[in-house]
Amino acid sequence: MGLFQHVGKYFILLGRVFSRPEKIRIYYRETIKELDKLGLSSIGIVAIISVFMGAVITIQTAYNTENPMLPAYLIGLTARDSMLLEFSSTIVALILAGKIGSNIASEIGTMRVTEQIDALEIMGVNSASYLILPKIIATVFFSPFLCLMSMIIGIFGGWIAGVSVGVITTQDYIYGIQYAFIPYYIVYALIKMAIFAFLITSISAYHGYYSYGGSLDVGKSSTKAVVRSSIFILLFNVILTQLLLS
Amino acid sequence: MIEVKNIYKSFNGIPVLKNINVLFEKGKTNLIIGQSGSGKTVLLKSIVGLHEVDQGEIIFDGTVFNKLDFKEKKEMRKQIGMLFQGGALFDSSTVEENVMYPLDMFSEMNYNEKRERANECLKRVNIINANQLYPAEISGGMQKRVAIARAIALNPKYLFCDEPNSGLDPQTAILIDNLIKEITEEYNMTTIVNTHDMNSVMENGDNVMFIYKGEKWWQGSRDDIFDSENKELNDFIFASKLSQKIRDLKNSR
Ligand SMILES: Nc1ncnc2c1ncn2[C@@H]1O[C@H](COP(=O)(O)OP(=O)(O)OP(=O)(O)O)[C@@H](O)[C@H]1O
Ligand SMILES: [Mg+2]
Numbered sequence: 001m002g003l004f005q006h007v008g009k010y011f012i013l014l015g016r017v018f019s020r021p022e023k024i025r026i027y028y029r030e031t032i033k034e035l036d037k038l039g040l041s042s043i044g045i046v047a048i049i050s051v052f053m054g055a056v057i058t059i060q061t062a063y064n065t066e067n068p069m070l071p072a073y074l075i076g077l078t079a080r081d082s083m084l085l086e087f088s089s090t091i092v093a094l095i096l097a098g099k100i101g102s103n104i105a106s107e108i109g110t111m112r113v114t115e116q117i118d119a120l121e122i123m124g125v126n127s128a129s130y131l132i133l134p135k136i137i138a139t140v141f142f143s144p145f146l147c148l149m150s151m152i153i154g155i156f157g158g159w160i161a162g163v164s165v166g167v168i169t170t171q172d173y174i175y176g177i178q179y180a181f182i183p184y185y186i187v188y189a190l191i192k193m194a195i196f197a198f199l200i201t202s203i204s205a206y207h208g209y210y211s212y213g214g215s216l217d218v219g220k221s222s223t224k225a226v227v228r229s230s231i232f233i234l235l236f237n238v239i240l241t242q243l244l245l246s
Numbered sequence: 247m248i249e250v251k252n253i254y255k256s257f258n259g260i261p262v263l264k265n266i267n268v269l270f271e272k273g274k275t276n277l278i279i280g281q282s283g284s285g286k287t288v289l290l291k292s293i294v295g296l297h298e299v300d301q302g303e304i305i306f307d308g309t310v311f312n313k314l315d316f317k318e319k320k321e322m323r324k325q326i327g328m329l330f331q332g333g334a335l336f337d338s339s340t341v342e343e344n345v346m347y348p349l350d351m352f353s354e355m356n357y358n359e360k361r362e363r364a365n366e367c368l369k370r371v372n373i374i375n376a377n378q379l380y381p382a383e384i385s386g387g388m389q390k391r392v393a394i395a396r397a398i399a400l401n402p403k404y405l406f407c408d409e410p411n412s413g414l415d416p417q418t419a420i421l422i423d424n425l426i427k428e429i430t431e432e433y434n435m436t437t438i439v440n441t442h443d444m445n446s447v448m449e450n451g452d453n454v455m456f457i458y459k460g461e462k463w464w465q466g467s468r469d470d471i472f473d474s475e476n477k478e479l480n481d482f483i484f485a486s487k488l489s490q491k492i493r494d495l496k497n498s499r
Binding site for chain 2: 022023026110111114115116118119121122123124125
């Protein structure tokens with residue numbers, strides 16, 4: 001199937017996902033479940049990668065700017081802006097594409113090949129909306145929190161690493177992370193993150209929903225889901241940066 | 247009564263069903279038999295509207311089902327129960343939740359009423375003390391029975407079963423067959439069952455349709471099968487040594 005056919009089918013599926021839900025109460029219940037499964041359970045991994053990313057950025061910046069002309073607080077500033085602009089949104093999104101993208105594609109794909117989706121349809125349930133909408137709402141709503149958390153933990157990690165390695169003092173670091181601070185960068189990152197979350201969830205759900213065959217095919221769908229979501233995150237990163245920062 | 251008229255269905259240009267015309271009677275267990283890959287599942291899914299047919303009409307008691315609009319179809323679906331080839335229970339829900347699911351979606355019952363109805367259905371299929379287990383924790387035969395309970399939860403007028411006894415031992419298979427037959431008569435439903443199990447044909451074969459390479463090849467009752475001259479039907483039915491012996495015995499009498 002060509003790219004255009006995929007895109008067409010993807011938008012038809014989205015159309016079904018966003019048609020009016022039948023029983024709001026049940027959708028609410030499902031969304032809470034997904035918040036737990038896709039959102040809360042990602043806190044750990046996001047925290048771990050953020051602390052290490054902050055640490056590495058700080059140490060690398062320190063070793064690359066060993067010039068007495070450059071003030072030490074620049075290290076704090078660089079750590080802050082790197083986290084805010086790219087790492088807490090794009091890199092975290094790529095990690096989430098691996099974690100929740102494969103989870104979504106394999107869950108929905110398994111339901112497809114074991115005819116659970118047919119069972120929903122036969123009961124007159126709009127399976128696309130019932131299975132996918134709660135996941136989209138949960139991830140789009142929750143991912144900005146993950147992004148914000150990643151910024152804080154990353155900057156904190158930078159401080160710990162910088163001070164314990166001895167490349168910067170606490171004072172310089174704190175001065176640096178406050179220096180020439182542009183609050184809009186946070187807004188920019190949160191918007192990006194919400195859009196990435198939408199891409200991950202919808203693309204992975206698409207691949208799961210149109211699985212056909214057996215467990216082998218579900219595995220393939222899940223791989224495709226991760227690869228394609230990652231590519232679209234990178235593509236949209238360029239587009240959104242141009243749109244939001246120019 | 248369900249009437250199927252001139253149905254054609256193909257996937258990506260490859261025809262799977264060709265000009266199927268058949269009548270399924272009310273209050274009876276109607277069987278569709280045929281080899282693996284002959285199109286039984288596709289036919290059943292086309293009748294219930296999970297596949298759009300390319301051509302033809304599917305008539306449920308006078309209503310042309312496949313010409314209804316989305317909303318009318320949905321209304322109609324509440325009267326349809328279906329048992330899938332693999333059971334298709336929702337893995338993340340317990341046995342009880344599975345049976346309650348259609349009630350959750352479509353009835354205005356409160357929680358206790360829904361539970362009561364679910365337990366009534368589970369009892370009907372002889373599942374007791376398994377309410378809180380997950381599908382992965384019960385045997386294949388039990389899964390099939392739970393799936394039947396879920397299919398009948400809303401008191402459907404039409405019941406569809408895709409190979410209800412595949413993967414089961416002969417005794418359990420007959421139990422399931424009888425259960426479907428009893429329920430059908432009890433609620434006066436129109437039931438259609440896909441099978442390639444000869445025991446089912448002998449137990450329940452009042453109205454049997456034989457499908458061969460996507461075409462209706464033969465239709466009749468279990469007694470007609472022994473007298474049929476249809477070569478493909480005979481090859482299919484009397485494939486095993488055991489069934490050949492039975493035929494020879496019957497013919498020698
Ligand atoms: N969604 C689909 N897309 C493409 N081809 C399909 C699809 N579903 C079924 N087919 C094809 O239709 C044919 C009939 O399949 P079907 O599942 O109806 O067989 P069956 O009679 O139910 O077999 P079994 O007894 O093994 O279940 C097969 O050749 C199959 O490959
Ligand atoms: Mg089949």
